[in-house]
């Protein structure tokens with residue numbers, strides 16, 4: 079399969095590098111990372127180094143692909159969609175956090191698949207990515223149901239030894255992941271603690287409230303996500319990723335813009351369409367945005 083990875087930073091470089099062991103992969107990356115991969119190839123270290131392939135190349139977007147995978151941060155999704163309009167891709171797959179697929183679907187002609195990734199990836203140097211945790215990619219039709227296209231893409235991932243599940247219930251899974259991110263990311267970023275601290279920390283009540291609100295908004299959107307399922311998902315992730323510093327905490331610690339708009343901000347915006355109030359998500363979003371607009375960003 080000819081695969082283009084748009085926004086090859088940490089996650090895109092890992093996934094693209096793994097896919098390159100059996101597919102024709104092009105990474106769309108920036109600056110020194112792009113130059114390094116073009117000149118000397120890609121180095122995967124850490125948990126998935128055995129499957130590493132130096133075969134990925136870098137290029138601009140303007141050429142054909144069977145699949146374009148979007149791995150920019152959520153706030154770069156509009157720019158990604160604009161760039162991908164020049165790429166004649168048969169399918170688009172987002173592996174981003176936050177609800178970004180709708181924007182891609184509204185701006186691109188090709189069918190958009192929904193995806194979530196729980197692999198851990200960190201670009202440690204130009205041309206070198208570390209796999210910090212072997213997780214799973216889950217993908218499927220954006221509106222749910224079975225999809226021959228999703229099956230083909232899932233097989234392409236599995237052929238490259240990536241743990242992959244093709245799911246018929248992506249709407250619920252996306253909202254469940256959103257509930258987890260809305261609860262864990264914002265609270266850990268604001269209180270500067272590892273995920274595991276939320277099990278015992280008094281801030282954990284905030285985490286669960288943000289997740290409960292998100293589940294309620296999911297139901298208003300017609301997606302069946304019971305509160306107890308969201309709560310169990312949060313508890314499971316806190317336990318399994320206890321030592322993690324969430325992606326939002328890492329962004330705050332490095333003075334980088336966070337994905338708050340696509341996570342807590344999205345919950346607030348969609349709730350407003352239903353005249354529903356989500357005070358916990360509103361407060362978390364306001365505090366993170368205040369940090370971003372104030373002294374936070376470098």
Ligand SMILES: NC(=O)C1=CN([C@@H]2O[C@H](COP(=O)(O)OP(=O)(O)OC[C@H]3O[C@@H](n4cnc5c(N)ncnc54)[C@H](OP(=O)(O)O)[C@@H]3O)[C@@H](O)[C@H]2O)C=CC1
Pocket residue numbers: 084085086087088089090106107108149150151152154157158161173174175176195196197198199200201325337
């Ligand atoms: N890293 C991880 O372990 C996981 C990440 N995710 C999600 O995946 C998404 C990506 O995360 P992550 O990989 O960590 O983020 P990164 O910032 O490492 O990667 C995004 C990359 O996209 C590049 N980029 C942005 N715009 C363009 C453009 N127009 N052309 C070319 N390159 C571009 C960025 O370059 P520049 O830095 O120059 O802006 C950056 O290198 C997020 O939504 C995140 O939440 C999900 C699960 C795990």
Ligand SMILES: CC(C)(CO)C(=O)C(=O)O
Pocket residue numbers: 175258259262263273315319322323324325326
């Ligand atoms: C699941 C979790 C919370 C793991 O840290 C995550 O997705 C993130 O940090 O963005």
